[in-house]
Structures are given as structure tokens and as C-alpha cells.
Amino acid sequence: MDNKKRVVVTGLGLVCGLGNDVDTCWRNALNGKTGIDDVKSVNTENCYARKGAEVDLPNGELSDENYDRSSLLCIKATAEALDDAGLELSKEDSRRIGVILGSCVGGAASIDKYYTEEINGGKGDPQDIWKMSASAIANNVAKHFALNGTTANIVNACAAGTMSIAYACDLIRAGKADVFAAGGTDSFSSLAFSGFHALHALDADSCSPFNRSSGITLGEGSGVLIVESYEHAKARGAKIYCDVLGSGVSSDAHHITAPRPDGMGQMAAIRRAMENSALKPQDIDYINAHGTGTAKNDEAEFLSLHTLFDESDNLSVSSTKSMTGHCLGAAGSIEAVFSVKSVCDNVIPPTIGYSEEDLKTLKEKAGKLDFVPNQKREKAVTHVMSNSFAFGGNNASIIFSKVPAELPEKKVDERIFVTGIGKLLGEKTENEAEGLRAQFGSADFKAHGVKMAFFRKLDRFSQLQLLSGVSALENAGITVDETNENNIGIVIGTADGPLKEIADFQINAIKNGTEKGSAFAFPNTVYNAAGGYLSIFSDIRGYNATVANGIQAGLQSICYAVDVIRCGEADTMLAAGTDENTDIESSLCAELGILGSGKPYSKGGIALGEGSVTLVLEKESTASARGSKILAEVAGCATAHCGTEAYKISGTMSALEQAIEDACADAGITPAQIDAVCGFADGNEAVDALEADAYRKVFGKDIPVLCVKETCGEARAAAAALSAAYAAELLAGMTDSEVNCYTVSADGVAEGRFNTGSARYLLATSFGLGGSYSAVVIKKAP
Amino acid sequence: MNIEIAEKIKKVLVDTLRIPEDELEFDSELFGEDIGLDSIDSIEIIACIDELFGIDMTGAPREDFQTIETLTNYVETHKEA
Numbered sequence: 001m002d003n004k005k006r007v008v009v010t011g012l013g014l015v016c017g018l019g020n021d022v023d024t025c026w027r028n029a030l031n032g033k034t035g036i037d038d039v040k041s042v043n044t045e046n047c048y049a050r051k052g053a054e055v056d057l058p059n060g061e062l063s064d065e066n067y068d069r070s071s072l073l074c075i076k077a078t079a080e081a082l083d084d085a086g087l088e089l090s091k092e093d094s095r096r097i098g099v100i101l102g103s104c105v106g107g108a109a110s111i112d113k114y115y116t117e118e119i120n121g122g123k124g125d126p127q128d129i130w131k132m133s134a135s136a137i138a139n140n141v142a143k144h145f146a147l148n149g150t151t152a153n154i155v156n157a158c159a160a161g162t163m164s165i166a167y168a169c170d171l172i173r174a175g176k177a178d179v180f181a182a183g184g185t186d187s188f189s190s191l192a193f194s195g196f197h198a199l200h201a202l203d204a205d206s207c208s209p210f211n212r213s214s215g216i217t218l219g220e221g222s223g224v225l226i227v228e229s230y231e232h233a234k235a236r237g238a239k240i241y242c243d244v245l246g247s248g249v250s251s252d253a254h255h256i257t258a259p260r261p262d263g264m265g266q267m268a269a270i271r272r273a274m275e276n277s278a279l280k281p282q283d284i285d286y287i288n289a290h291g292t293g294t295a296k297n298d299e300a301e302f303l304s305l306h307t308l309f310d311e312s313d314n315l316s317v318s319s320t321k322s323m324t325g326h327c328l329g330a331a332g333s334i335e336a337v338f339s340v341k342s343v344c345d346n347v348i349p350p351t352i353g354y355s356e357e358d359l360k361t362l363k364e365k366a367g368k369l370d371f372v373p374n375q376k377r378e379k380a381v382t383h384v385m386s387n388s389f390a391f392g393g394n395n396a397s398i399i400f401s402k403v404p405a406e407l408p409e410k411k412v413d414e415r416i417f418v419t420g421i422g423k424l425l426g427e428k429t430e431n432e433a434e435g436l437r438a439q440f441g442s443a444d445f446k447a448h449g450v451k452m453a454f455f456r457k458l459d460r461f462s463q464l465q466l467l468s469g470v471s472a473l474e475n476a477g478i479t480v481d482e483t484n485e486n487n488i489g490i491v492i493g494t495a496d497g498p499l500k501e502i503a504d505f506q507i508n509a510i511k512n513g514t515e516k517g518s519a520f521a522f523p524n525t526v527y528n529a530a531g532g533y534l535s536i537f538s539d540i541r542g543y544n545a546t547v548a549n550g551i552q553a554g555l556q557s558i559c560y561a562v563d564v565i566r567c568g569e570a571d572t573m574l575a576a577g578t579d580e581n582t583d584i585e586s587s588l589c590a591e592l593g594i595l596g597s598g599k600p601y602s603k604g605g606i607a608l609g610e611g612s613v614t615l616v617l618e619k620e621s622t623a624s625a626r627g628s629k630i631l632a633e634v635a636g637c638a639t640a641h642c643g644t645e646a647y648k649i650s651g652t653m654s655a656l657e658q659a660i661e662d663a664c665a666d667a668g669i670t671p672a673q674i675d676a677v678c679g680f681a682d683g684n685e686a687v688d689a690l691e692a693d694a695y696r697k698v699f700g701k702d703i704p705v706l707c708v709k710e711t712c713g714e715a716r717a718a719a720a721a722l723s724a725a726y727a728a729e730l731l732a733g734m735t736d737s738e739v740n741c742y743t744v745s746a747d748g749v750a751e752g753r754f755n756t757g758s759a760r761y762l763l764a765t766s767f768g769l770g771g772s773y774s775a776v777v778i779k780k781a782p
Numbered sequence: 783m784n785i786e787i788a789e790k791i792k793k794v795l796v797d798t799l800r801i802p803e804d805e806l807e808f809d810s811e812l813f814g815e816d817i818g819l820d821s822i823d824s825i826e827i828i829a830c831i832d833e834l835f836g837i838d839m840t841g842a843p844r845e846d847f848q849t850i851e852t853l854t855n856y857v858e859t860h861k862e863a
Binding site for chain 1: 798799800801802805815816817818822823825826829833
């Protein structure tokens with residue numbers, strides 16, 4: 001047994017409609033009690049559905065922090081989980097404990113509050129602007145508990161909670177951390193209620209998964225698992241609940257809201273999870289199903305389960321959403337807590353809602369599978385699978401086990417190359433207050449073979465990403481077909497996601513009523529819609545994740561993509577950074593008083609930009625097998641975090657230094673070997689000073705800094721990805737042999753020129769609000 | 783066909799379903815390959831027609847949704863009724 005690969009669960013935390021702690025929720029779930037009641041936090045007066053599973057605690061009783069409700073729910077659950085794990089944080093290296101959380105709606109409650117105040121004649125509270133993005137959540141939680149390992153918010157809608165736990169375990173196995181608080185969170189929101197109402201996807205009564213299947217019931221909550229390397233847990237004498245074995249993530253490449261009717265995407269994720277756990281279908285004792293209660297989900301899921309598990313004699317399946325409601329980005333995390341409890345207690349929570357008549361129908365539909373109707377089932381439980389499927393066609397599956405397993409060796413120890421780049425960035429407009437906007441239209445889509453019937457469905461955020469993603473694939477000369485479609489993946493980073501579509505949807509619902517939500521717009525309000533559309537158009541069916549984590553998410557996406565390749569889950573990854581600039585973003589930034597000239601190191605304020613930059617990353621064997629051109633090597637990656645002051649632009653040097661040192665170490669070099677930095681200076685005084693100070697300290701020499709934001713503006717995640725893309729282009733000789741730079745020296749910052757000819761190692765860096773940083777070492781191609 | 787009603791419907795399709803204005807004629811096949819509306823879009827059309835004219839198209843036959851022309855005719859007929 002290779003204990004280095006063992007990841008165990010040592011702590012659990014939970015708050016949802018069933019109760020405010022793990023024990024209460026679990027007891028209620030086993031007793032088949034429902035958490036669903038009439039909705040209180042959203043005006044449902046004119047709606048055909050009025051049910052929801054809300055948490056019975058006001059914000060002030062969740063935590064004394066002043067954050068959005070999604071963060072507060074998660075702080076409550078994380079506090080319970082950390083306490084349960086018995087981690088003495090004062091004795092731990094906080095840099096080895098990270099926070100990875102899933103969310104779908106992010107700060108939707110704060111967006112609702114801000115625009116409600118604006119519309120009702122008053123003025124929105126500027127603090128709510130800082131609370132809007134899902135980017136804030138993991139940073140808030142990490143700061144609250146002073147955890148300084150990798151932070152990330154995985155924003156893949158309803159698969160986000162499961163994916164977060166899976167990614168945290170992958171990072172522990174890769175040695176990047178010892179411990180993670182991993183899970184998910186989502187508050188109840190008028191955004192989601194109005195959206196699912198518009199899609200007629202809400203059940204008028206309490207949802208009834210695998211039964212009536214006439215729609216979902218929304219819920220809220222947060223589930224958090226403390227996942228830890230076995231060695232770390234053992235060294236500190238921790239109690240161990242169970243092992244986390246393998247996971248699988250896939251993309252349907254089918255439809256933005258509906259699952260593939262043939263269940264192929266779901267089954268790909270499930271098969272991958274079993275393969276990565278060295279288990280067969282017959283080994284699984286219990287599946288906590290996605291089981292939302294919509295006809296389309298339940299039909300596809302019945303089909304997947306029957307196809308894969310009909311040979312099993314002893315499989316129980318249940319949907320705990322029948323009691324918790326569908327908690328979206330928290331769903332997978334809540335269900336993970338139930339899965340772990342099931343392993344520990346040898347008992348399976350029921351799917352509730354079956355009448356005598358329903359039970360007869362179920363018998364026909366279920367075949368040999370036991371759907372645990374209405375009453376819990378006591379039996380020996382060794383292996384539990386938890387499945388989550390999401391908007392955008394994202395599927396995730398993870399396995400918890402009473403016993404460790406000999407996991408297959410899939411680690412990839414090859415060089416990873418940049419083999420293609422796609423870019424779409426903003427240009428200055430006549431109206432200075434607008435900042436920089438990308439200019440594109442129908443002709444640009446048609447040039448890439450995207451039909452109007454497809455691109456008209458996309459909001460601006462998704463359109464930017466589609467164009468850069470498709471360009472990158474073309475630039476790399478990759479044709480997606482059945483030989484590679486499952487081995488290509490996507491990771492998209494964003495600071496603010498599709499904020500325009502979200503705000504417009506919200507403003508409409510505030511002005512016209514919850515019942516007047518737009519069915520057309522709602523699918524685009526989830527952060528992972530852009531990744532979904534890109535996979536649908538290009539037929540990419542492998543890993544698919546979207547990370548919201550401030551500006552630096554566009555660079556963190558490269559770190560994440562490298563992690564995915566290194567752990568053997570993909571051969572090729574598209575790593576992207578995308579953020580939009582519309583009337584919504586520019587007015588919010590104006591309200592915060594941060595806009596200005598955008599000239600780096602000028603203290604003149606930022607010029608808001610937008611765009612999308614996609615890099616194609618490919619492992620060496622795949623790149624050479626197809627004889628692809630190589631632009632540069634991604635030699636090392638790292639992320640770091642250190643909590644920082646809220647409600648202002650601020651950062652901490654220590655975490656940036658850490659990210660740089662770790663990225664260099666990952667590349668097998670010292671910071672002294674870095675020839676120049678592609679940095680993140682944007683004209684904001686605090687950001688630029690922090691950057692220059694950190695470089696002085698880390699490099700201890702004059703260092704040329706190339707500022708991509710001087711031309712593309714503060715395009716946030718797009719600029720962060722561009723810093724790496726630009727480094728690759730410089731090293732590939734695709735730019736002038738001499739380019740503008742700023743030289744950071746002990747005396748100050750001076751404009752200068754950088755000769756690219758002799759450069760071997762360039763470093764791309766970025767920062768994010770909330771205290772997260774990423775650094776990537778780009779090396780000249782061999 | 784009532785041009786005023788047709789123009790109103792066209793505007794709402796352009797605004798809410800992001801169909802490029804210059805590619806949308808009164809007789810364009812809405813659910814055909816070019817524009818490619820789907821079931822989610824038809825939910826939106828029903829909501830818009832209700833909002834604009836106070837007419838509920840829920841359950842109306844598929845052919846009434848084919849073009850702006852057919853939608854206009856449906857509105858005209860049911861307005862008078």
C-alpha cells in the first residue's frame with residue numbers, strides 16, 4: 001500500500017435545511033424528515049411553486065463576519081469541520097492547509113440586495129459590490145480561519161461541491177498540501193428561484209426524485225469535509241472517518257441545461273471514478289445519486305445506473321435532495337457528508353416522497369436496484385459513490401471507502417508545453433469611462449464556423465471565451481474527434497464571471513417580479529456556462545472546470561490545468577482567463593472609485609478591460625505524437641494565499657513571494673534564474689507597490705517587468721492568462737526582439753527596454769482580491 | 783399582417799433572444815437551422831407575447847411559432863376574440 005496516495009476524511013461540517021450541524025442533519029435524513037417548507041427569503045407571491053429548503057438561521061447567527069450569506073454558511077460548516085477534525089491550527093503550517101469550495105450562485109443574495117436598493121430610489125451599499133463574485137468565498141473562509149494554502153472556488157454549478165473535494169484530494173496526492181477544507185456552499189437566492197421558475201423546472205410541491213420527477217426544489221446550505229493526507233492525519237493522531245478514493249470529471253458536450261439523454265457523459269465520469277479507485281460496479285454498496293427530480297435528469301440517471309450497475313446484486317441508490325432540496329453548488333458537498341456518514345454508520349438515508357401507488361411504479365423502473373424508498377436501509381457499507389451533474393454538461397463522481405485501495409499509478413512526469421494561444425482583448429473606446437472593450441461580431445463567429453443559431457444564445461462572457469477557445473484550438477492545429485475528445489479538458493479562470501447577465505437577470509426580477517425571470521438568460525448566469533458552450537461547440541468531453549478566484553484566476557487556471565495533466569486525467573488542456581467589461585462592470589468600478597489612466601506604476605488608477613485568453617497545454621508525448629509546434633514549456637506553477645483586509649484593494653507580499661518561490665522550485669530553478677517577469681501592475685497604487693516590493697525582495701536584483709495591462713487594461717483573469725501567453729510568445733520569438741518594460745530596482749521603477757533574445761525563463765505572476773496569488777514559470781522551448 | 787404588431791414582436795425577439803436584427807425577417811423560420819430557436823426560447827416567446835399583448839400562447843400549436851408572421855397572426859386573431 002502506497003500510503004503517500006492515501007487521502008482520508010478527518011472532519012465534517014454541515015448546515016442545510018435539515019439542521020445546523022452534522023448530527024442533526026444526519027439524524028433527520030435517516031428518519032426521512034424533510035427540510036422543505038414554504039420559502040421565506042424570496043417573494044414567491046405570483047409563482048406557481050413556493051417550496052424551498054432554507055437554513056433556519058439569520059446571517060448574524062451563522063458568523064459574526066460581514067460577508068455574503070454563501071460565505072457565512074460556509075464559515076459555519078467549516079468551523080464545525082475543523083473542530084471535528086481536532087486540528088490545532090496553531091501547531092500547523094498554515095501554508096499547507098488550503099480551502100477549495102464549490103458554489104453556483106456565489107454572492108447572488110448581495111447582488112439582489114445591491115440592485116434592490118439602487119432600484120428603490122436609494123443607493124446600493126458599495127460593500128455589496130465586493131460581495132458579489134463567487135471569488136470572495138474561499139478567500140473569506142481562508143481568512144477567517146487563517147489558512148494559507150491553495151484557495152479556489154470551483155464554480156461548476158451543481159457539480160461544484162463534488163469537484164472541489166475531488167480537486168483537493170488530487171492536490172494532496174500531488175504533495176501540494178497536507179490538508180484542505182473542501183466542500184461547497186450556496187445561499188438561497190431569488191436568482192436561482194426565478195431562473196428555475198422561468199425554466200418551469202421547479203416542482204410545485206416538494207420535489208420527488210426518481211418518482212414523480214416533475215421538477216426540483218431549491219435548498220441552501222454548506223457541507224465541508226476536512227480531507228487530509230493519511231500520513232499527516234496519522235502523525236497527529238487524528239480520528240479517520242474513511243478514505244477518499246478516486247474521482248472522475250467529464251463533460252457532456254451536448255446542451256447547456258439538459259443532460260445527454262443517453263447518459264454517456266454521466267457514465268464517463270462514473271467509470272473514471274471507479275477506474276481511479278480500482279473498483280468494479282459490483283463493489284459499490286451505495287450511490288448517493290444526483291437525483292434532482294426533473295424528468296430529464298431522472299430519466300438520464302436511471303439509464304446510466306441501469307447500464308452500469310444492473311449486474312450488481314447489492315446496490316442501494318438514494319437521493320437525499322428529496323429532503324435537503326437541491327443546494328446547487330453545495331449539493332455535492334452535503335451529499336459527500338452523507339456518503340461519509342453512511343460508510344461509517346452502515347446505514348443508508350432514504351429517498352422520500354413515495355406513496356403506495358408510487359412504490360408499485362418504482363418497482364418496475366428500479367429493477368434490481370434498491371432506491372431506498374421512504375425508510376433508511378441498514379446494511380454493511382464499504383464503498384459509497386456520490387454523483388453530481390450540472391448545467392453546462394459537467395459531470396463529477398467521487399468514491400468514499402471504509403478501506404484503503406491500491407490506486408492505479410497514473411501520475412504523469414513529462415514536460416508540459418504551450419502549443420497554441422487564442423486571444424480576444426479590449427481596445428480603447430471613444431468614451432474613456434467605458435475603459436477597453438473587445439470589438440467583435442457575427443463575422444468573427446462565422447469565421448470560426450460558429451453559426452448564429454449557436455452564438456446568439458451566448459452572453460458576452462461566453463462569447464469571449466468561445467472565440468478565444470476556438471482560436472486556441474485552431475492555433476494549436478488540434479482537431480477534436482473520437483480519438484482524443486475524452487482526453488482534452490478545459491479550465492477557465494475568472495474574477496467576476498458573467499456579471500452582466502447575472503445583474504440584468506436580477507434587475508429584471510426585482511423590477512417585474514420573481515415570476516418574470518428570463519428562461520433564455522438564466523442558463524448563462526452560471527459561471528461555467530462559458531466552459532459548457534466551449535465544450536458543446538468543440539466536442540471536448542474531458543475534464544471541465546471553472547475557477548473564480550479574483551484576477552489571478554486566469555493564471556491559476558494554468559496551475560489547475562497542469563495539475564490535471566500531471567495526475568493523468570487529460571493529455572491536453574485548454575487553460576483560459578476570461579472577464580467581461582460592460583456597463584455593469586464599469587459602473588460598479590466607478591462606484592468604487594478605482595478607475596483611472598491604467599498606466600502601470602503611475603498610481604493613476606486602473607483602466608477596466610476585458611477579454612479572453614486561452615492557452616493550449618499539452619504533455620510532451622501527446623505534442624510530439626502529433627508533431628505539433630511548441631511555443632514554450634510550462635516549467636513550474638504555484639498558488640499561495642494570505643488573508644488581507646476586506647472591502648478595499650489590498651494584498652500581502654508574503655503570499656506573492658511564496659507563490660514565486662514555489663513556482664521556481666517546481667521548475668527546478670531559483671528566482672535568480674528568472675530573466676523577466678510578466679507582471680500584474682495596473683495603475684492601482686496598492687497593487688503596483690506590493691508587486692514591486694515583492695520583486696525587490698525575491699529577486700534581490702534589478703528585474704525587468706513586462707506589463708501586459710498597459711495595452712489590454714485591467715482585463716482581470718484575461719490579463720492574468722495573457723501574462724503567461726505573452727511570456728510564451730516572447731520566448732517563441734513571436735514578438736519584436738526588444739520590447740518595452742519597467743525595470744524594478746532598489747531605487748524605484750523606471751521605463752526601459754527588454755531584449756528577448758537571451759531570455760530562457762520568464763515568470764508570469766498575478767494577484768487576486770482576497771489574498772490569492774499565482775505564479776507560472778515559462779521556459780524557452782528545447 | 784399587422785406591421786405594428788410584427789415590428790413589436792421582432793424587437794422583442796432581437797432584444798431578448800439576441801437574434802441579430804439584420805438577419806431576422808418577418809418570414810424567417812424561427813426554429814429552422816439558421817436562427818435555431820429551441821424549447822427554452824419558446825418559453826421566452828410565450829412570456830413576451832403575454833407581456834406585450836396580454837395573450838397566453840401556452841399550449842398553442844407549433845405552427846403558430848414558426849415565423850414572426852405566424853406569431854403576428856396569432857396575436858391578431860386572439861386580440862379580437
